[in-house]
Amino acid sequence: MTHAPHDKLREPLAEIAATCSLPQALETMGERWSFMILRASFNGVYHFEEFLEQLGIARNILSNRLTRLVESGILKRAPCVDDRRKIEYRLTDKGHDLLPTMIALRQWGEKWESGVPSNPVLVDERDHRPIGPISIRAHDGRVLTHHDLCWMNLSDIATADSEEADNSVIKRIAAV
Amino acid sequence: MTHAPHDKLREPLAEIAATCSLPQALETMGERWSFMILRASFNGVYHFEEFLEQLGIARNILSNRLTRLVESGILKRAPCVDDRRKIEYRLTDKGHDLLPTMIALRQWGEKWESGVPSNPVLVDERDHRPIGPISIRAHDGRVLTHHDLCWMNLSDIATADSEEADNSVIKRIAAV
């Protein structure tokens, strides 16, 4: 490896990580450029020099980030058949599964930061209409706002499949 | 302000930012600790010392990050009525709107990193059942996989509300 990871800096997350997978998800995707590289991948960028040009990222940082994304199983390397000097960086299943997260973040940015729809747009192949907003839904598909939600302890849920779990509710999500 | 932002370091994103709001969304949320602070906020952490203890973050970094989150309009400061030394950091509407993104990332982590459900769990208040998986849906609510999706240019969509926009399809999302 180029330079060994310095885990010291990342330790404080460990405690929470035991009970929540968000920190683990952020381990790789929380780094600068990771989401932008992912975006490029979804947009059909496969080669080192393409990423370099599209993103305006430094060579060593790109190299580093691609290595990490491959190590995390989000991208995979594959030699290019046309030109065996080339390496293709392709999304794995795990990488493809980040699409909802990326779209959610992008939609949030559209709504609150830029105010205008991004380009290119993700559309349904069937009718070429833009996808709907990413939202939180109940098990039966009803869209839920944060007024309809509350947090519960996992241990209480296992034994409270039907109801009578009222006392296990930690807290309602406070209205703004 | 404590120290002026050095925009030089962040410039390369500007070009893409003109056509996509993802980089803008990452401006604040892409920084280390931002999502973890957000998570704590959703879990009912409001005060400086609480964040400090829960996250194991350094004081100055927390101070810095909270300031940035307030500047971005994701959190808001409010003096505490009980104890006027205390300041409450509360999610704004903009902050609450990041819940789908955060849950999507967490669910991804559950599926691919930890393998086990996180704690606490977000449940429907009506029946106390866990929420469903965050997914991409068509305008009519159908769940779409990446096989059902393609990217289109925004300009082509505006004039292609019904169909006959075949030639404007940029590219299907490649199957893994």
Place this chain on the structure above:
DNA sequence: AATTTAGGTTGCGAATCACTACCTACTGAA
């Protein structure tokens, strides 16, 4: 008045980022 508490700032060493220049394996052409 003295002490504690909440929130924050400052200084400093370590780690990371980004820019530039170099390096190397492979390709394609002469």
Place this chain on the structure above:
DNA sequence: TTCAGTAGGTAGTGATTCGCAACCTAAATT
């Protein structure tokens, strides 16, 4: 089969950020 070119990566260096510890100030408690 040499030789220039290209894709991908490495090394060096300065700027920026992170994390730890110590200090600071205003409000609250004793």
